[in-house]
Amino acid sequence: MSTYGADDFGWFGGVGAFGGRFMPEALIAALDELDIAWQKAMVDPAFVAEFEGLLQNYAGVPSMLYDAHRLSEHAGARILLKREDLNHTGAHKIRNVLGQALLTKRMGKTRVIAETGAGQHGVASATAAAYLGLDCTVYMGEVDTERQALNVARMQLLGAEVIPVKSGSRTLKDAINEALRDWVASVDHTAYLFGTAAGPHPFPSLVLSFVRGIGDEARQQCLDLTGRLPDAITACVGGGSNAIGLFAGFLDDADVDIYGFEAGGDGVETGRHAATIFAGSIGVLHGARTFVLQDEDGQTIESHSISAGLDYPGVGPQHAALAQARRATYLPVTDAEAMDAMALLARTEGIIPAIESAHAVAGTLKVAKERQGETLLINLSGRGDKDMGTALEYFHLGTAGAAK
Amino acid sequence: MTSSSAAFAKARAENRAALVGYLPAGFPDVDGSIAALRAMVDAGCDVIEIGLPYSDPVMDGPTIQAAAQQALEGGVRTADVLRTVEAVAATGTPTLVMTYWNPVERYGVERFAADLASAGGAGLITPDLTPDFAPEWIAAADQHDLDKVFLVAPSSTDERIAMTTAACRGFVYATAVMGVTGARTSTSDLAGPLVSRTKATTTLPVGVGLGVSNGAQAAEVASYADGVIVGSAFVRALLDNAGDRAAGLAALTALTEDLAAGVAGGVRA
Numbered sequence: 296m297s298t299y300g301a302d303d304f305g306w307f308g309g310v311g312a313f314g315g316r317f318m319p320e321a322l323i324a325a326l327d328e329l330d331i332a333w334q335k336a337m338v339d340p341a342f343v344a345e346f347e348g349l350l351q352n353y354a355g356v357p358s359m360l361y362d363a364h365r366l367s368e369h370a371g372a373r374i375l376l377k378r379e380d381l382n383h384t385g386a387h388k389i390r391n392v393l394g395q396a397l398l399t400k401r402m403g404k405t406r407v408i409a410e411t412g413a414g415q416h417g418v419a420s421a422t423a424a425a426y427l428g429l430d431c432t433v434y435m436g437e438v439d440t441e442r443q444a445l446n447v448a449r450m451q452l453l454g455a456e457v458i459p460v461k462s463g464s465r466t467l468k469d470a471i472n473e474a475l476r477d478w479v480a481s482v483d484h485t486a487y488l489f490g491t492a493a494g495p496h497p498f499p500s501l502v503l504s505f506v507r508g509i510g511d512e513a514r515q516q517c518l519d520l521t522g523r524l525p526d527a528i529t530a531c532v533g534g535g536s537n538a539i540g541l542f543a544g545f546l547d548d549a550d551v552d553i554y555g556f557e558a559g560g561d562g563v564e565t566g567r568h569a570a571t572i573f574a575g576s577i578g579v580l581h582g583a584r585t586f587v588l589q590d591e592d593g594q595t596i597e598s599h600s601i602s603a604g605l606d607y608p609g610v611g612p613q614h615a616a617l618a619q620a621r622r623a624t625y626l627p628v629t630d631a632e633a634m635d636a637m638a639l640l641a642r643t644e645g646i647i648p649a650i651e652s653a654h655a656v657a658g659t660l661k662v663a664k665e666r667q668g669e670t671l672l673i674n675l676s677g678r679g680d681k682d683m684g685t686a687l688e689y690f691h692l693g694t695a696g697a698a699k
Numbered sequence: 700m701t702s703s704s705a706a707f708a709k710a711r712a713e714n715r716a717a718l719v720g721y722l723p724a725g726f727p728d729v730d731g732s733i734a735a736l737r738a739m740v741d742a743g744c745d746v747i748e749i750g751l752p753y754s755d756p757v758m759d760g761p762t763i764q765a766a767a768q769q770a771l772e773g774g775v776r777t778a779d780v781l782r783t784v785e786a787v788a789a790t791g792t793p794t795l796v797m798t799y800w801n802p803v804e805r806y807g808v809e810r811f812a813a814d815l816a817s818a819g820g821a822g823l824i825t826p827d828l829t830p831d832f833a834p835e836w837i838a839a840a841d842q843h844d845l846d847k848v849f850l851v852a853p854s855s856t857d858e859r860i861a862m863t864t865a866a867c868r869g870f871v872y873a874t875a876v877m878g879v880t881g882a883r884t885s886t887s888d889l890a891g892p893l894v895s896r897t898k899a900t901t902t903l904p905v906g907v908g909l910g911v912s913n914g915a916q917a918a919e920v921a922s923y924a925d926g927v928i929v930g931s932a933f934v935r936a937l938l939d940n941a942g943d944r945a946a947g948l949a950a951l952t953a954l955t956e957d958l959a960a961g962v963a964g965g966v967r968a
């Protein structure tokens with residue numbers, strides 16, 4: 296683990312800075328049990344081999360590193376895409392859930408619960424549960440079940456129960472609240488498959504340990520392909536699991552610049568955004584001290600993004616610490632910039648990215664203007680199939696014969 | 700201000716358990732919650748807990764969520780919560796604030812402690828803050844002689860119970876069930892053993908909360924606990940009489956009297 300990791304209490308960036316564990320006492324024993332089981336598993340060669348075997352033979356990992364020539368011409372910089380969109384279930388999320396579901400089996404629990412925003416983590420959780428024979432319940436904000444109906448159907452086909460969450464803002468943060476309420480009452484036989492590198496200790500570090508293959512693979516693939524490390528690496532940041540998975544492979548490479556792109560929604564100046572680090576303030580949300588969108592009284596402010604997967608008013612605590620330490624730079628990308636990048640990638644490379652990942656492409660294109668001729672490595676965290684409803688509406692698509 | 704331990708001691712001297720009543724501030728509105736809490740004091744609550752409404756209440760079931768959301772939609776602010784504390788503490792009944800942690804951190808921990816103390820508040824109950832992550836709050840509470848009420852749960856290890864009670868002041872809050880707040884039809888068989896394990900580590904009074912909604916349940920819990928904590932049932936009494944303040948207050952008074960009779964009828968060990 297790099298010098299940027301957490302201490303034994305889950306603090307990133309020093310005691311009391313970011314992370315920690317702000318949770319009801321009823322869940323502490325379960326978090327301690329999880330922490331111990333996870334630490335033992337990660338040094339057990341049998342567990343590690345089973346996890347890596349699943350990743351290779353089931354999830355299609357390692358994903359390729361693709362030299363995006365046509366996008367590079369457009370950008371004036373060499374763009375490399377880490378193709379996590381090609382993984383089974385269509386995103387990096389499968390890495391995390393396979394790790395956590397294997398751990399669940401090892402701990403002798405029979406049921407998993409998960410929260411989901413866009414539905415990618417829910418689908419991945421339902422997939423891992425189906426494959427490993429676990430009962431699965433997914434909490435999803437009612438608003439998100441409407442804008443991601445296709446993913447609701449996928450989860451149901453995989454045998455999961457999807458519960459629409461009608462409290463609060465009816466989006467991802469409320470789905471997390473409801474999953475935590477379930478967990479308090481079911482913790483003896485249920486594991487919470489947390490969907491991002493956030494939440495109480497040990498989740499930020501545990502999730503990182505399962506997704507860090509993204510960065511470790513990309514680092515070696517880049518060396519193999521170009522003979523050197525990239526000049527900069529980039530990813531979109533909602534909760535931040537795809538980003539931290541990529542960043543972890545490069546944190547100790549001081550010459551590699553790191554960019555995280557947050558959802559700027561309608562524009563940070565409008566107040567309708569999800570740019571937590573760029574425009575939020577330090578607070579405690581969902582068990583960790585981190586950057587939060589909050590009002591003067593510490594009430595969480597609803598986030599806004601065209602991308603359900605980035606529509607979250609908090610962020611993983613390690614990102615908060617990396618921002619504070621100036622090891623990584625976090626910048627906003629608006630809905631419009633992301634949708635333009637989605638179309639551009641589709642038409643230059645024949646790759647339709649998830650709208651989340653399109654934020655990373657858009658942000659990288661902006662950064663490339665100042666970094667002409669350099670090598671920029673983007674984590675293309677997911678594919679866009681789930682977003683066709685949004686694209687159809689946004690670009691007025693779907694009528695054959697209409698002008699393109 | 701009065702530490703809540705005084706109210707527990709008084710109840711013990713009367714050979715009964717203490718009745719602890721909860722309502723969120725600002726529900727149905729700030730003045731309405733003050734009137735409701737005063738009615739609960741008049742009808743026999745020994746200790747009052749005032750909830751600070753929060754946008755993400757992970758320990759609360761649908762009843763308290765609904766009340767907190769209504770309070771927030773009505774525009775309740777942290778300053779209104781402190782004003783409510785002042786109005787209720789003026790009755791002489793120990794008055795604590797039950798709050799998720801972020802609003803306190805945002806207000807400023809030391810500033811919150813100072814303002815709570817000057818409003819006459821007795822202290823804080825912190826459902827998502829455990830002593831091992833509470834150094835700032837513990838320091839501020841000690842500075843201002845405020846109660847620090849941390850929670851113990853059926854899943855807590857003996858070591859964590861000892862660590863928690865060592866950090867408490869006023870009383871210890873034992874959660875009777877593994878679950879969120881809300882009335883339940885039967886009392887928990889997890890609470891008794893938890894109270895025994897807790898009492899083995901401390902001389903502080905132990906209050907039991909989560910799920911109690913009537914006098915008979917209160918009597919059962921009072922047979923082994925020093926205090927019976929009731930929240931959702933009070934909120935329910937107001938929700939069921941929305942739009943009719945007089946009927947709501949009458950329902951609160953009747954419920955408080957039923958619960959007060961329950962805690963007095965408990966067979967003391």
